[in-house]
Amino acid sequence: xxxxxxxxxxxxxxxxxxxxxxxxxxxxxxxxxxxxxxxxxxxxxxxxxxxxxxxxxxxxxxxxxxxxxxxxxxxxxxxxxxxxxxxxxxxxxxxxxxxxxxxxxxxxxxxxxxxxxxxxxxxxxxxxxxxxxxxxxxxxxxxxxxxxxxxxxxxxxxxxxxxxxxxxxxxxxxxxxxxxxxxxxxxxxxxxxxxxxxxxxxxxxxxxxxxxxxxxxxxxxxxxxxxxxxxxxxxxxxxxxxxxxxxxxxxxxxxxxxxxxxxxxxxxxxxxxxxxxxxxxxxxxxxxxxxxxxxxxxxxxxxxxxxxxxxxxxxxxxxxxxxxxxxxxxxxxxxxxxxx
Amino acid sequence: xxxxxxxxxxxxxxxxxxxxxxxxxxxxxxxxxxxxxxxxxxxxxxxxxxxxxxxxxxxxxxxxxxxxxxxxxxxxxxxxxxxxxxxxxxxxxxxxxxxxxxxxxxxxxxxxxxxxxxxxxxxxxxxxxxxxxxxxxxxxxxxxxxxxxxxxxxxxxxxxxxxxxxxxxxxxxxxxxxxxxxxxxxxxxxxxxxxxxxxxxxxxxxxxxxxxxxxxxxxxxxxxxxxxxxxxxxxxxxxxxxxxxxxxxxxxxxxxxxxxxxx
Numbered sequence: 001x002x003x004x005x006x007x008x009x010x011x012x013x014x015x016x017x018x019x020x021x022x023x024x025x026x027x028x029x030x031x032x033x034x035x036x037x038x039x040x041x042x043x044x045x046x047x048x049x050x051x052x053x054x055x056x057x058x059x060x061x062x063x064x065x066x067x068x069x070x071x072x073x074x075x076x077x078x079x080x081x082x083x084x085x086x087x088x089x090x091x092x093x094x095x096x097x098x099x100x101x102x103x104x105x106x107x108x109x110x111x112x113x114x115x116x117x118x119x120x121x122x123x124x125x126x127x128x129x130x131x132x133x134x135x136x137x138x139x140x141x142x143x144x145x146x147x148x149x150x151x152x153x154x155x156x157x158x159x160x161x162x163x164x165x166x167x168x169x170x171x172x173x174x175x176x177x178x179x180x181x182x183x184x185x186x187x188x189x190x191x192x193x194x195x196x197x198x199x200x201x202x203x204x205x206x207x208x209x210x211x212x213x214x215x216x217x218x219x220x221x222x223x224x225x226x227x228x229x230x231x232x233x234x235x236x237x238x239x240x241x242x243x244x245x246x247x248x249x250x251x252x253x254x255x256x257x258x259x260x261x262x263x264x265x266x267x268x269x270x271x272x273x274x275x276x277x278x279x280x281x282x283x284x285x286x287x288x289x290x291x292x293x294x295x296x297x298x299x300x301x302x303x304x305x306x307x308x309x310x311x312x313x314x315x316x317x318x319x320x321x322x323x324x325x326x327x328x329x330x331x332x333x334x335x336x337x338x339x340x
Numbered sequence: 341x342x343x344x345x346x347x348x349x350x351x352x353x354x355x356x357x358x359x360x361x362x363x364x365x366x367x368x369x370x371x372x373x374x375x376x377x378x379x380x381x382x383x384x385x386x387x388x389x390x391x392x393x394x395x396x397x398x399x400x401x402x403x404x405x406x407x408x409x410x411x412x413x414x415x416x417x418x419x420x421x422x423x424x425x426x427x428x429x430x431x432x433x434x435x436x437x438x439x440x441x442x443x444x445x446x447x448x449x450x451x452x453x454x455x456x457x458x459x460x461x462x463x464x465x466x467x468x469x470x471x472x473x474x475x476x477x478x479x480x481x482x483x484x485x486x487x488x489x490x491x492x493x494x495x496x497x498x499x500x501x502x503x504x505x506x507x508x509x510x511x512x513x514x515x516x517x518x519x520x521x522x523x524x525x526x527x528x529x530x531x532x533x534x535x536x537x538x539x540x541x542x543x544x545x546x547x548x549x550x551x552x553x554x555x556x557x558x559x560x561x562x563x564x565x566x567x568x569x570x571x572x573x574x575x576x577x578x579x580x581x582x583x584x585x586x587x588x589x590x591x592x593x594x595x596x597x598x599x600x601x602x603x
Contacts, residue, residue, distance in 0.1 A: 073346075074345075074346060074384075079349055079423055081346060081347070081384065083343060109575065110575055113574040113585070113588075114573045114574025114575070114585065114588045116342075116344050116573045116574070117342075118344075118575050119341055119342065119343040119345065120343075120345070121575075122341065123341070210600070213602050239575070239577060240576055240577030240578065241571075241575075242570045242576065242578070243387065243388045243570045243571075243576075245382070245383075245387045245388070246385065247385035247386075252385070253385075255384060255385035257345075257382075257384060257388070259570070259576075262576070262577070269568075270567070270568050270578065270603070272566065272567070272568050273389065273408040273409035273412060274406060274409070275408075276541060276566070278567075279603055284603075288603075296580075296582045296583035297583070299582075300583040
């Protein structure tokens with residue numbers, strides 16, 4: 001099944017959906033770019049089709065829509081704690097297959113790992129519906145095909161944009177509204193990208209030994225990485241956070257506990273009170289992240305964490321390429337893995 | 341749906357000064373615990389941190405805390421009767437059955453004694469459950485010794501060696517790094533002996549190497565790790581080492597596992 005819509009008709013449909021949902025999609029964020037007066041593509045709330053950016057990759061991943069950078073867990077007043085109320089409406093997210101797969105990785109971490117469901121993640125995640133943006137071309141740094149994350153069936157609706165024509169399909173009852181059904185029917189099957197310009201070969205998890213941990217490959221990254229953590233913040237699968245307590249400036253008995261995003265590339269990630277910490281060299285941080293994305297997450301959960309969206313390559317101010325790192329690592333391991 | 345992040349208030353019963361910077365806080369608590377587990381302890385508005393449970397009974401638990409940061413500075417201001425917030429317990433702790441019938445040596449350095457205190461006390465009280473028990477403890481100076489009175493009582497019950505790193509006035513006991521004193525232990529039948537080693541990372545590293553050198557088997561050595569943890573339930577990512585979450589599978593590990601946990 002499926003429907004053919006004009007942009008005007010699609011706008012009407014979006015207006016219709018907006019009665020129930022907040023709709024988020026990649027949009028141009030003016031003035032938010034790296035340099036003054038530049039723009040960046042990030043996730044924002046939309047009301048019409050023309051706001052959606054289809055021809056560029058979003059610089060930031062969609063995770064901030066449902067996993068806030070800073071989230072209040074509870075408020076306190078003297079001895080009384082009050083859970084933070086949920087502050088969002090149901091959400092529709094326009095999202096590419098790689099990011100849908102990335103969100104599945106977040107689900108694993110927040111909802112499965114350790115056997116306890118993350119309450120705050122779940123209550124937002126339950127309100128999420130995905131409209132998959134058909135993605136057949138990809139972008140320069142993408143390597144989703146190598147990661148097997150170019151495809152998914154975990155979507156509630158799918159959109160194909162061809163010139164002036166929009167094809168849209170859904171079997172979700174909340175998305176099947178009269179504003180959609182009044183459009184002409186046109187059957188289409190979603191297609192997925194079959195080949196990226198960038199390809200990676202993931203080293204066999206069992207072949208990654210202690211020798212690889214100590215290999216000199218990581219010293220290059222000690223010299224290049226500046227521990228800014230952009231790779232962490234832009235990544236759809238990075239999920240780490242730290243607790244942060246704040247008090248009202250004029251009432252010591254009033255305040256809140258939040259969680260804020262944390263990144264393994266940022267100094268202080270392992271710091272404990274009393275002065276102990278681990279991985280002080282930036283190359284060690286790169287090794288830790290690399291192993292999590294393409295080795296130890298797999299050993300724990302059976303899929304690789306990295307979905308090959310390539311955002312870490314796009315955002316790195318030192319032009320460190322994660323796909324190149326993976327391939328270099330694979331070369332080293334296929335050659336035996338030691339420094340000799 | 342259960343909210344695992346909401347701490348509950350507990351009443352502080354008693355505070356014991358162990359050293360200038362280490363106090364033991366006794367908190368009213370009913371519930372099942374295992375020595376070596378930890379709580380996420382917090383004061384709303386100040387912060388939250390994982391703190392190991394140093395001892396417990398049916399109605400209370402002890403946490404021996406060092407004053408080293410923003411949260412612990414505030415905790416040291418508390419008085420009996422005040423509320424302290426906790427969630428947990430988390431982590432595996434020391435499975436006592438694991439050590440029953442063994443020649444057990446417990447080796448602890450500094451605040452590393454806190455997470456093994458319950459284990460020591462259990463086997464001091466139930467010596468019939470182990471083949472033998474020896475204790476080797478190290479602190480920086482005599483002023484840093486934790487549970488001093490209790491250690492004296494342990495020494496009456498089983499061979500107990502206590503060393504301080506540097507020679508000090510009014511100290512007639514052993515001096516020098518703890519690793520130097522392994523030779524004091526009964527090392528007969530060493531391949532059958534079991535050791536628990538807890539302390540600062542550097543101490544655990546060199547002590548386990550020393551034990552292996554003496555002939556201990558890897559599978560007979562147990563350690564407990566300390567890491568930054570913001571959640572205690574396998575979500576925040578801080579304590580992950582390789583595919584292992586210290587908060588979930590640890591903090592107590594067999595050496596066979598621990599030796600491969602590279603940060």
